[in-house]
Amino acid sequence: MADQAHTGTCDIGVIGLGVMGRNFVLNMADHDYAVAGYDREAQQTCSLEKEKSGRQAVHAVNDIGRFCDLLRLPRAVLLLVPAGAPVDDVIQSLEPHLDPGDLIIDSGNSHFPDTDRREAALKEKGLLFMGMGISGGESGARQGPSLMPGGPRQGYDRVGAILEAAAAQVDQAPCVAYLGPGSAGHYVKMVHNGIEYGLMQLISETYDLMKRGLGMAPDELHAVYDRWNREELNSYLLEITAAIFLHKDDGSEKPLLDVIRDEAQQKGTGEWTGLEALGLQVPTFTIDAAVMMRNMSAFKQQRLKAAHLLKGPTPRFDGAKEPLIRQIKNALYAAMIITYAQGLALLAKASQTYAYNLNLETVARIWRGGCIIRAALLEEIRSACTSDPDLENILLDGNLARAVVEREADLRAVVRTGAAWGLPVPGLMMSLSYFDALRSDWLPANLIMAQRDYFGAHTYERVDRAGTFHTQWEKT
Ligand code: 6PG
Numbered sequence: 236m237a238d239q240a241h242t243g244t245c246d247i248g249v250i251g252l253g254v255m256g257r258n259f260v261l262n263m264a265d266h267d268y269a270v271a272g273y274d275r276e277a278q279q280t281c282s283l284e285k286e287k288s289g290r291q292a293v294h295a296v297n298d299i300g301r302f303c304d305l306l307r308l309p310r311a312v313l314l315l316v317p318a319g320a321p322v323d324d325v326i327q328s329l330e331p332h333l334d335p336g337d338l339i340i341d342s343g344n345s346h347f348p349d350t351d352r353r354e355a356a357l358k359e360k361g362l363l364f365m366g367m368g369i370s371g372g373e374s375g376a377r378q379g380p381s382l383m384p385g386g387p388r389q390g391y392d393r394v395g396a397i398l399e400a401a402a403a404q405v406d407q408a409p410c411v412a413y414l415g416p417g418s419a420g421h422y423v424k425m426v427h428n429g430i431e432y433g434l435m436q437l438i439s440e441t442y443d444l445m446k447r448g449l450g451m452a453p454d455e456l457h458a459v460y461d462r463w464n465r466e467e468l469n470s471y472l473l474e475i476t477a478a479i480f481l482h483k484d485d486g487s488e489k490p491l492l493d494v495i496r497d498e499a500q501q502k503g504t505g506e507w508t509g510l511e512a513l514g515l516q517v518p519t520f521t522i523d524a525a526v527m528m529r530n531m532s533a534f535k536q537q538r539l540k541a542a543h544l545l546k547g548p549t550p551r552f553d554g555a556k557e558p559l560i561r562q563i564k565n566a567l568y569a570a571m572i573i574t575y576a577q578g579l580a581l582l583a584k585a586s587q588t589y590a591y592n593l594n595l596e597t598v599a600r601i602w603r604g605g606c607i608i609r610a611a612l613l614e615e616i617r618s619a620c621t622s623d624p625d626l627e628n629i630l631l632d633g634n635l636a637r638a639v640v641e642r643e644a645d646l647r648a649v650v651r652t653g654a655a656w657g658l659p660v661p662g663l664m665m666s667l668s669y670f671d672a673l674r675s676d677w678l679p680a681n682l683i684m685a686q687r688d689y690f691g692a693h694t695y696e697r698v699d700r701a702g703t704f705h706t707q708w709e710k711t
Pocket of ligand 1: 369371372428431500501502503505606
């Protein structure tokens, strides 16, 4: 445990020494930073003491006053505690031990309005507060996560070097950057998670098509995802998906996946993304479908009853699998691009609405490594944002547009196959609908406007002259 000699020596402190917190402490210590860790649970501080294996500059304490004494002034304290009330509780217990000018960084999956609220409240007390998304799970925290900090610039300037050392590195660049004021960091992390939901749904649909549709066994599925992960679909989520198919259940030796209940849980970041997108009137078809499918999966009892009542087609396939697997791969790649497009379009709108002044090239760059949605594709996206910093939608970039258009027929064919087989593929379907809606130079919204005007005198605009018009429809 720490002795008095170390007072004021630590570069940064971490509150919350669960696996993520401990791993992040060790990660920063590996880059020669002196780090203090605090947790009120003695068991967690003991675990850090064990895991620090002789590192002199790591101090684990369970006295918050002592923890604050260990920190160099002005202090920098990083919170890795569950989002919600625990963040407010920790801030409250921390405040009496801090001095004006000290910095608190909340690294949980906090909802962005909470971040704005906390920053404003702490500012009044002379404290700096930043919201920082951290992605990559436990191993990311240890080996290099993607970090999404926002808040006061002076806060970032103080800890930037530490974060840059601890973050994942891609092409010698750290997967962290100052993103913008206020809740910019937590907002970007929320959208990261919305995209994560979308990609996970899309991958699960391809699994369903190949499992229930093509009758493929886990080892065959492993081989397919493993091959895809070596090609343009290369990504963390494909990599872990391939690995999942090889994992056997300890007791039964069955594939572990086959004994996992088919009811998806969620902590809410996907739903927040969807609600935000609705509020800002940005269409996020695929992300919304992903949230809805998690919700649908949880209606297990209803699904069991409906399985007997609601008869529909069942998959029938007796041809060569390879051509269809190739189509599925292309459909997935196109739908992935479309999903990132939706998330980035939401960020573009949020940046204007909340004055975050986000740079989407930077966002794409720091997502290339460390985080759950890291993918080779993000380099293409980054480069699209570099070529045109004002790009409104990445599907308007020539290269990305070409990549989707080349695969459009396969995406359409796979959606048709899913529908013909009676397998739900809303992520793929919504991605295709987004693509078709975006490329439509005319949409039947004129009829909606006519209906609104008919029943509610809501008026409409005309294509041939300026102004606002209302018609007495019942007389015509
Ligand atoms: C990450 C993850 C991480 C967490 C998700 C899980 O980027 O490391 O997104 O933050 O695992 O929040 O979210 P759900 O429980 O909602 O699936």
